[in-house]
Amino acid sequence: MTIAPPRDTGIHQQPAPPAGNAAGRTRVGPYPWAMAGSIAVGVAGSALSLNGVLRGWGWYWPVFTTVLVVCLTMAALRAVRAQPLLVTAGGFLALGAVLTLTFFRSSSFAGVIPTPASLAEVDRLIRRASETVLSETAPVAPNVGIVMVVCAVLGLAVILVDALAVPLGMPAATGAGLLAILVVPALIKPQSVGFWGFTAAVAGYLMILACSQWFVPDARIPADSARSPGQVRRAALTGSVALVATILVPLAIPGFDQGTFPQGSRVNPWGTSTGLNPMISLGNSLRTPAGTGRITYATNSTAPLYLRSVTVDHFDGDSWGPDDRNGSRRSLGSQIDPGYTVLADEQQPVVTAIDTGTFTSPYLPAPYPPDSVRGLDGRWTWDPATLSIKGTDTTSRRQEYLVRSSVPKLTAAQLARSSGGVQGIPEDFTRIPGNVPEIVRTTASTVAGSGATPYDKAMAIQKYLRSAEFTYSLQSPVQGGYDGNGLSVLADFLDQKSGYCIHYASAMAVMARLEGIPSRIAVGYAPGRLTGATVSVAGEGALPEYEVDARDAHAWPELYFQGLGWVPFEPTPSRGVVPDYASEAFAPSSPGALDNNDDLVPDATPAPAPAPNAAPLPAPGGGGGTDAGVQLLPLLLGVGGVLGVALLAAAPRLARTGIRARRLRPADPGTAAVLAWSELVDLGTDYGLPPKSSETPRAYSARLRDSALLGESGGLDDPAHRAAAALTTDFERREYGPPPGAGVPAGPTGRAGAAGTDREVTGARIAALESALRANTPALRRIRALWVPQSVVGRLGRLLAAPFQAAGTAVARAAKAAARFWSARWSARS
Numbered sequence: 001m002t003i004a005p006p007r008d009t010g011i012h013q014q015p016a017p018p019a020g021n022a023a024g025r026t027r028v029g030p031y032p033w034a035m036a037g038s039i040a041v042g043v044a045g046s047a048l049s050l051n052g053v054l055r056g057w058g059w060y061w062p063v064f065t066t067v068l069v070v071c072l073t074m075a076a077l078r079a080v081r082a083q084p085l086l087v088t089a090g091g092f093l094a095l096g097a098v099l100t101l102t103f104f105r106s107s108s109f110a111g112v113i114p115t116p117a118s119l120a121e122v123d124r125l126i127r128r129a130s131e132t133v134l135s136e137t138a139p140v141a142p143n144v145g146i147v148m149v150v151c152a153v154l155g156l157a158v159i160l161v162d163a164l165a166v167p168l169g170m171p172a173a174t175g176a177g178l179l180a181i182l183v184v185p186a187l188i189k190p191q192s193v194g195f196w197g198f199t200a201a202v203a204g205y206l207m208i209l210a211c212s213q214w215f216v217p218d219a220r221i222p223a224d225s226a227r228s229p230g231q232v233r234r235a236a237l238t239g240s241v242a243l244v245a246t247i248l249v250p251l252a253i254p255g256f257d258q259g260t261f262p263q264g265s266r267v268n269p270w271g272t273s274t275g276l277n278p279m280i281s282l283g284n285s286l287r288t289p290a291g292t293g294r295i296t297y298a299t300n301s302t303a304p305l306y307l308r309s310v311t312v313d314h315f316d317g318d319s320w321g322p323d324d325r326n327g328s329r330r331s332l333g334s335q336i337d338p339g340y341t342v343l344a345d346e347q348q349p350v351v352t353a354i355d356t357g358t359f360t361s362p363y364l365p366a367p368y369p370p371d372s373v374r375g376l377d378g379r380w381t382w383d384p385a386t387l388s389i390k391g392t393d394t395t396s397r398r399q400e401y402l403v404r405s406s407v408p409k410l411t412a413a414q415l416a417r418s419s420g421g422v423q424g425i426p427e428d429f430t431r432i433p434g435n436v437p438e439i440v441r442t443t444a445s446t447v448a449g450s451g452a453t454p455y456d457k458a459m460a461i462q463k464y465l466r467s468a469e470f471t472y473s474l475q476s477p478v479q480g481g482y483d484g485n486g487l488s489v490l491a492d493f494l495d496q497k498s499g500y501c502i503h504y505a506s507a508m509a510v511m512a513r514l515e516g517i518p519s520r521i522a523v524g525y526a527p528g529r530l531t532g533a534t535v536s537v538a539g540e541g542a543l544p545e546y547e548v549d550a551r552d553a554h555a556w557p558e559l560y561f562q563g564l565g566w567v568p569f570e571p572t573p574s575r576g577v578v579p580d581y582a583s584e585a586f587a588p589s590s591p592g593a594l595d596n597n598d599d600l601v602p603d604a605t606p607a608p609a610p611a612p613n614a615a616p617l618p619a620p621g622g623g624g625g626t627d628a629g630v631q632l633l634p635l636l637l638g639v640g641g642v643l644g645v646a647l648l649a650a651a652p653r654l655a656r657t658g659i660r661a662r663r664l665r666p667a668d669p670g671t672a673a674v675l676a677w678s679e680l681v682d683l684g685t686d687y688g689l690p691p692k693s694s695e696t697p698r699a700y701s702a703r704l705r706d707s708a709l710l711g712e713s714g715g716l717d718d719p720a721h722r723a724a725a726a727l728t729t730d731f732e733r734r735e736y737g738p739p740p741g742a743g744v745p746a747g748p749t750g751r752a753g754a755a756g757t758d759r760e761v762t763g764a765r766i767a768a769l770e771s772a773l774r775a776n777t778p779a780l781r782r783i784r785a786l787w788v789p790q791s792v793v794g795r796l797g798r799l800l801a802a803p804f805q806a807a808g809t810a811v812a813r814a815a816k817a818a819a820r821f822w823s824a825r826w827s828a829r830s
Contacts, residue, residue: 035211036075039161042174042204043067043154046181049197050150053185059142059150062102066151069098070158084167084658085799088159095155103148125149157181161208168658169665171212175205292550293359297528298535298543299352299367301407304527304577306556306568307354307365307548311386313428313520329381332389336370339384340424343563344408352403353537360397364389365524367405369565375401385426386520402537410564410581415455418561422518425560429518436514437491444511457515458559458569461508462582465571472574473498504572505555518560522568526554526576649787652796656686656789664763670734676762677731680724680769682791684709687773688781690790701728710769711776720772723765 044067051057073094077087097112103125107117114122129145161177164170178201185197299305352367359365364380366373369387373380378394422430447464451457476498477489490510493503509519528546536542554576558566570576659682663675681691684704691700704710705724711717774782784790 031211032075032078035162035165035208036071038204038207038211039158039165039174040067040071040204041207042178042201043071043158043161043181045200045204046178046197047150047154048200049182049185049194051197052194054142054146054150056142059147062147063151063154065102066095066098066155067158070094070155071162074159074162078166085655085796088163088167091159091162095152095159099148099152099155102151103144122148154181165208165212167662168654169661170658171208174208178205294357294547294549295354295359295365295525295528296357296531296545296547297352297354298537298545299350300540300543301348301350301352301367303348303407303579305350305352305367305546306522306524306527306554306576308368308522308524309361309365309388310363310390310523311383311388311520311558312523312555313386325383325385328385329383329390332373332376332380332382335372336382336387337384338369338387338565340565341563342408342565344410344414346409347406348409350405350407351537351540351543352405353535353543354399354401354403356396356399358397360395362391362395364391364396364399364401366403367407368522368568369405369407371404371406373401373403375399385428408564410567410579412455412581414564415458415561415567415581416453418455418564419453420562422560422562425518429520429560430513432510432513436510439491439494440507440510441514443494444514448511448515451515454515454517454559454561458508458512458517459582461511461515462569462571465504465508466573466578469497470504470573471498472500472572474500477503501555501572501575505557508557508569508571512557512559520558520566521555522558523553523555525552528552652789652792653787655792656682659792660766664759664766666759669758672759672762673727673730673734676727676766679766680704680727682789683766683769683773685791685794686785686789687777688785688790697728697731701725709776710772717772717776719768723768727762727765727769 044064047060047063047067051060070091074087074091077090082090096114100108100114100118101112104114104118104121105111107121108114125145125148127145129143129149157177157180161174164173164177182197182201185194295307297305297307350367354365356365364373364376366389370382370389373389376399379392380389380394381392382389443464444461448457448460451460476496477493477500490503490506493499493507505521509521512519525548528548531545531547533545534542535545554572556568556570556572556576558568560566567581568579569582570578660679663679666672666675677697681700684690684700687709689704689707689709695703701724705713705721710720710724713721773785777785
């Protein structure tokens, strides 16, 4: 559409812009930087809540850097008046550049430009992140794959929040983007979001709202009302209501036990977690109604067999954790040596064939102490201090292997005689934090202080924890707010006297250290249930098969006795099986104490089983097994893909909505008429009546009113006809001065005092136009106008074509210049 340039009409033109702004454009000012800082505070602050989902704080610096770079890039583009689409595109480019610089620098070009090798690295890191999340529960180790995924997601969150706050003009909706970050720790962490993460997210959200109100006040209210006392009172009232609701709603809705989000069993957004958490947060696994991560094993052991996955020996007072000792680990391939001599009179050789199925963990479940393991795929190492077996770039998923172990037959008399000083034990197993609560010290001294030998002390602690004073409960720690394994949690447990295996194991391990006995915690599985099948093992014949799953996840303490090594105890009531050497001094605490362990103890004559239907144990490296549960990761990725496609399909409509919102709420009242006319033209274009290239505004308005799109004048659609005429008149008055004729209705005045009324009138006119267009348009065209508006698609096409047009123009000019050059030379020669 061609519009003649505005003529100088003197007093009818808007006042000249103030000095220093000769271009007549609104000064940008600090708004882009203030909004970028607010978004950075909101997103980076929300990321604080991920501590506890990820272990430690080493991951936060790259996250903070990513958020800051993306925010500052978009602020800089907005400060130089780049188009909104270019600002968003710049955010994506900045995100790609900072991720490449941080994670793929060695395989990139110039450090920030990804190459095909970088894309291969992306795939590898995503797979690693997926394996980590599937094999662990919170808090997971922040390996490079996990950190890369978190940085990418939070960078995308910055772009989303920015798009909602600025181009789309919906700052209140940015809370959805920040809430999406908080939902992850709320669903996964037993402690929910946490105070600092929630506070920082709220602060960032309020800053975003303040920036949008302070720098770009709502056109429907007076320009200075953003700072009026009435606005402050309304904000205070809204905040008070929200605070009261936050306090009262958890009391009224079932499922809220502690904090601002439901507590209890958490979900895993990557799929069904079939692994065992090495950080011993076993509550999720034990609270799983249907067991996942099924493991089957066949053994010749005559005693209940525990499968031990990892040893947790490092205790800093806040939590127990494994020390992988990567520097001293040895390659699995030779004999596994515990490093000390066991002086037991007899040791029973045990053979165990294990099929891990879908159980996924970096640690390998095996009976303790293993002598040798064969049949594994991938590279594995073992720790000389704990004998735990860990994969190197591999997991336990779908492994079939044979473990040979030697189990000493211990007696109470042998343990009682082991009263000599402990030698050759690393300090990790004896360290006592300085912040041990008084109730823990007092309880240890009262219960075990009178014991004459380490064995007497250990038995006294176990007997106390298995006494009728304590009850086994998966829900009490959640409801009481002490679901964890730190010292404060241990103090609450000893006070409430109700919990599950991690609380009992932690209590005995800490009290044993206080009494001078080296201790650690083993994490794995309690003895399993007979399946009724048998497995044939070469040299052993048909062995009875057992099964365990997530519901059998267990933790138990191991205490060190000089000359006998690490000895397991079972302080948890109604879980596991008390060893013979630990059960001679007392009877079970209550009838039915082992009700949860039916079929756990292999009999000398096991129940009749069907004829051996299992083939001999596969050769090392053989695969096999079937899924024990449905993996949700592919499903979630598919859902994510569908949502992504849906968002892409809705992008034109979202862009159209944002454009209209900005036009109906202009920062400069003097541009209201021009923006309203642009909206009229775009509405006509969307509904199939675009302006012609040589058409004047008045001619286009007349053609629109004469068409069938607006219906008949004087009837039900008469408001739309009058609205089109008024918008045309306002535009002509603004651009060309008053038209000839004084009877034309007055439009927006451009005066600041009447801005609210004028914009309400403009909004009503646009609404009347759109209502008539929808009523007089076929359904297919109406759908196309809503979801694929030609005004947006045309702009996008022109934007995409602009580089090619520029290149074509440059080539044409170069060709003409070359032609003139050669023509001149040819003429000179002739």
